[in-house]
Amino acid sequence: MNVAADQYAVMGNPIGHSKSPAIHAMFAKQTGEKLRYEALLVPTEEFSEAVEQFYSNKGLGLNITVPFKQDAWNKAERMTDRARRAGAVNTLWKDETGALWGDTTDGVGLVRDITVNHKVDIEGRRVLVLGAGGAVRGVLESILEKNPSAVVVANRTVSRAEELVKLFGELGNISACGFSEAEGPFDLIINGTSASLQGECPPLPQTAINQQTTVYDMMYGVEETVFNRWARERGAQTVIDGLGMLVEQAAESFSIWRNKRPETAQVIAKFRGE
Structure with a gap:
């Protein structure tokens, strides 16, 4: 007798570009889990109804991407502390009582x-985080948990960075400034702006980057991102894009749903080679 595969999905708009179905198919094959994972295009005004319909059709877990992460936060009946502080949810599931849980991975x-x-x-390093939008808000707690010596959040509108300092201040040494005031050098720079999509880079001082600086762009693409190329031209020896982050956050969602953590290295390598 064939047992029906457990149903999972990612909801977003647009969604056609999503790598999530392919990633989770590889995780399922690797771990021997029987599941089906699809990408669902949801009209922007119909997110709540789409979630309810998914669960009424015996769906078990959802990933949520742009532009619905805040809607998912509002929809969740219970959530993890990290999701509450992030103000966004990218992973939904129901517990044994039927309560809808939210987390951010x-x-x-x-x-x-x-x-x-x-x-x-x-740990012990000086970290510069660029941007103060949802992408940065979603990762600051995890960065601060690693005990950096300092985290500086730089943003074009300084008041938005200062809001994040208030929100996360109790978790570690965090401060705010404008892009041009981000005096370095920094050990690690994480770009959470959409600069790479717009083909422009924040106006950081020359001192921000030196040969020892690791630069991480949360964006990724077939070509090196605009931000990483810009950083390399300023002397950064180590530049990393966000492909690994995409696969690792998917692995965290998978382990929440299935209680098994898949290996990620071969999945990252496959997408890196495409």
Whole structure:
């Protein structure tokens, strides 16, 4: 007798570019888990209804991407502390009582990629984080948990960076400034702006980057990102894009749903080779 595969999906708009179905198919094959994972295009005004319909059709877990992460935060009945502080949810599931839980796995994905895959220490290091939007808010707690000596959040609008300092200040040494005030050198620079998509880079001082600086762009693409190329031209020897973060945050979601942590190295290598 054929047992029906457990149903999972990612919801977003747009969604056609999503690598999540391929990533989770590889995780399922690797771990022997019987599941089906699809990408669902959801009209922007119909997110809540789409979630309810998914679960009424015996769906078990959802990933949420742009532009619905805040809607998912509002929809969740219970959530992890890291999701509550991030103000965004990218992973949904129901517990045995039927309550809808929310979590964010982006920060764990980022930190695992930096520290495990690339063997770059965060503890005791001076970290510059660029941007103050949802992408940065979603990862700051995980960065601060690694005990850097200092985290500086730089943003074009300084008041938005200062809001994040208030929100995360109790977790570690964190401060805010404008891009041009981010005096270095820094051990690690993480770009959480959309600069690479727009083909422009934040106006950082020349001192921010030296040969020892590791530069991480949360964006990724077939070509080297604009930000990473810019950093390399300014002397950075180690530049990393966000492909590994994408796979690692998916692995964290998978382990929440299935209680098994898949190996990520071969999955990252496959997408890197495409």
